[in-house]
Amino acid sequence: MTDHSVKTVAVLGGGTMGHGIAQVAAMAGFETRLYDIDQKLVDLALARIDENLVKGIAKAKVTPEEKRETTARLRGEADLGKAVDGVDLVIEAVPERIELKRAIFGRLSELAPAGAVLASNTSSLSVAKIAESVADPSRVCGMHFFNPVHILALCEVIRADATSEATIDRARGVAEAMGKTPIIVKDSPGFASSRLGVTLGLEAIRMVEEGVASAEDIDTAMTLGYKHPMGPLRLGDLVGLDVRLAIAEYLHAELGDERFRPPELLRTMVAEGKLGQKSGQGFYDWS
Ligand SMILES: NC(=O)c1ccc[n+]([C@@H]2O[C@H](COP(=O)([O-])OP(=O)(O)OC[C@H]3O[C@@H](n4cnc5c(N)ncnc54)[C@H](O)[C@@H]3O)[C@@H](O)[C@H]2O)c1
Structure with a gap:
């Protein structure tokens, strides 16, 4: 009630x-x-x-x-x-x-x-x-x-x-x-929103790492194929890749689940200062 x-x-x-x-x-x-x-x-x-x-x-x-x-x-x-x-x-x-x-x-x-x-x-x-x-x-x-x-x-x-x-x-x-x-x-790590959103975002990064398709094309797969208003890589750029990495590390530690292990590409981009929109460069060029 x-x-x-x-x-x-x-x-x-x-x-x-x-x-x-x-x-x-x-x-x-x-x-x-x-x-x-x-x-x-x-x-x-x-x-x-x-x-x-x-x-x-x-x-x-x-x-x-x-x-x-x-x-x-x-x-x-x-x-x-x-x-x-x-x-x-x-x-x-x-x-x-x-x-x-x-x-x-x-x-x-x-x-x-x-x-x-x-x-x-x-x-x-x-x-x-x-x-x-x-x-x-x-x-x-x-x-x-x-x-x-x-x-x-x-x-x-x-x-x-x-x-x-x-x-x-x-x-x-x-x-x-x-x-x-x-x-x-x-009350469980990542609740409903972050747990699901981060899973999609991390898988998209692994797909870029493996050369499955370009960042733009992976995003298009979700916007046109699944009617998401925005692709997971563009969304990651908007949220901030450092923020994404921190949440992935937290979920990996708390849930002990390999699905949340941050991809190497994400770690490298954050170490290089490619944080997405706020730094001018992420999976997209925001300059
Ligand atoms: N930013 C987001 O997109 C977002 C989205 C959902 C949830 N959250 C959560 O919301 C919370 C706040 O995040 P934010 O982004 O607004 O942070 P923020 O840093 O923008 O704001 C925090 C505010 O708390 C004040 N503050 C610090 N210590 C305080 C104290 N002892 N008593 C009262 N106020 C104090 C600061 O002066 C500041 O104004 C966090 O738990 C964050 O995880 C953030």
């Missing part, structure tokens, strides 16, 4: 993901607090949201009235206690480091209301390990959004062994209210 009782949301971390999650939450009608470690970072995140909304108006995707209402529902906070005071849901989006996330969830266990759901936007870490620092782990789950948050419609709701059904129902309700399609996934 989907639970629509959440009214107030706190987002922790106002970076790439956090500012987007806060924007989408406020647009969906939730009273939203955006927390970061100092006021300058909070202001920066709020300014990024403002900029997105201005662009939305220019593209006729957002009305001036919606922008006003969204801004009125958003509050920046540089004090964690104030940020989570009285909230129904916390979505953590701080850097991908297990010790940092565990420390924050430990503080949330004390500072956030006992009934609040505590969610992490982690893209790879174990939700169960993050939840070990919380007195009641049944209220912890993952809510994995995709970048850019205001555009991509998927939210993976991650269920650890201890996560309660009520927690999943609440997270699902919020994701739906935000206009996302939630999928419920077991």
